[in-house]
Amino acid sequence: MAVLNEVNRRSGTKPQVSSQSIVRQAVILLVAYLTLGVIIYWFNRDHFAASETHPVVDALYFCIVTMCTIGYGDITPKTTATKLFSIMFVLVGFGFIDILLSGMVAYVLDLQESYLLRSVKGVGEKKESYIIDVKKGRMRIRMKVGLALGVVVLCIGVGAMVMHYVEKLGWLDSFYLSVMSVTTVGYGDRAFQSMEGRIFASIWLLVSTLAVARAFLYLAEARVDKRHRKMAKWVLGQDMTVSEFLAADIDNNGFVSKSEYVVYKLKEMGKVSEKDIMQISNKFDRLDAGNCGKITLADLMSRH
Template sequence: MTPSEFKDRLIFGPSPRDSSQYFHSLSQKHSPSSSAAAADTFPDSSPLDPLLPPQQHHGHPLHRSKTAPAMAIIDDLHHPMHQQTELEPSSRSVVRQAFALLVVYLSLGVLIYWLNRDHYVVNQTHPVVDGLYFCIVTMCTIGYGDITPNSVVTKLFSIMFVLVGFGFIDILLSGMVSYVLDLQESYMLDSAKRREEPAKRRSYIIDVKKGRMRIRLKVALALGVVVSCIALGVGIMHFIEKIDWLDSFYLSVMSVTTVGYGDRAFKTLPGRLFAAVWLLVSTLAVARAFLYLAEARVDKRNRERAKRVLCETMSVSQFFAADIDNNGCVSKEEYVIYKLKEMEKITDKDITPISKQFDKLDRCSNGKITLVDLLDSSSGD
């Protein structure tokens, strides 16, 4: 093995056939016995002794050198695969968990309603259906007034149920929206990648499109769900509740917007079964639609600000503002930080904790983090 090959192996990692020999060589300290073992491992590496790691005083087999070992090897040695932290739960698992908790919570609410059904003012259809309908109307903060509690126990139950239950709906629907957006985004980005030219500009364009696309998809999806829910509610109210078209549209809009005047409500058994599911989806879809519209407006404002900042030339006052270390020149890092501040992407409050973390890793206080600093930090932890 030539010195050039050994250097490439240190930087880029070993090939699959000699990875085990390389791990063994890196894990030994530099001593007369380890040097002999290294000579056995690499028979033709006698002229490479100066490149091998020297004796270390901190108990680590790796030392500071200009040819740091490949990061893949270091990660494998110090962070085995079975010790890696688990990824955050996906949107699908969040939906499953939230749905399971919601079912349990609604079942508990229906049970409490059924046990105290004589303490409600209600036009009864079926105790279980009425209980489910009452729980959904309460969780969605509609309050038609067709079912009301009239005892201390039922009033306290209604208070606790709406305060806790509204969070379940938000988690469930936000997870569902994120899951659908991820699927749509993945499909559209794959199509965009196939159409774009293979160049660095393609990566930038895809990143920009990804951000805009996700916001637009969120707005379109939320508005589409709202319109669909209103239309579905109008049809069910007209054909099931026997309400005329105008009043059906009126009740549908008042329901999804959680106004709930109480002059109209669901009175039949099928209507209340439908409302139990319909209200659960439609009311939060309206809230999400307004939230995403506000997010789209903020994103547009941020893009306009970024475009303005990138197009303007640097003045003398801006030069002094960008010169963080006051050395009379602006480095690339200082320029990037200054522009990010101008775009309001980051603030000094964001930079300070990152700088402190860097100083903690920089054991030699030379303004650079080396591999030995990283290994010393991990061993100290």
């Protein structure tokens, strides 16, 4: 038993990535990247065509608007160097805020899931545990969609209010500019002109534009999940034909074992591919040192 425990320790533990650490790393990288962008803009501010308010605010505002792919047109590069800077900044920077929002959403969902599923903690039956896992997966997808759409609606509302009271736009124009900004259209007929408005936009645009992108992504995920569940229900409801029996009989021994049936149905549902099965099979063959079709304790001991 002591030797077996030693073997288990050598195998290591499953790596885990914390959503909190992802958010922390993304925030640090984003702040550093924006700082670099502001510094570059500061030293090249004469090479930009802009309606100026404050150099630092304008620099941060331009970096955010560029990073979020909005492009109002109120600040634009004029020289070759500043144009190349803008190209690189948008290509690299958009990935930072995408990682940041992904981590934040994952963290919020983890908290919600932990709270909502606290009552089912300690269930021991396999069938009940499986049902709970399925429900958790569906609920998680629905929470992601609801959370993302809620953030989008909130951002549009907050943006419209700030534009009305800070930028002194009418309610229709405020709502118009808010939606055009959140959806990253940015026609350029309306933009943030005041220093206060640009400070607000520097924070608001980071959240709102990515919230829209995440909402569409989660809606697509929900549709795919619904399609997969329908496919699984159809596959499991079909009786086995002779041709399916022959296909499921992996080792060609004249009968289909439970494991062979499970693997075949997983392939039908698209949960596993032939390449995945071959990789697992090759791993099994390496562990089966005695070539007896099963892994024994002696096989494990012989590898350590």
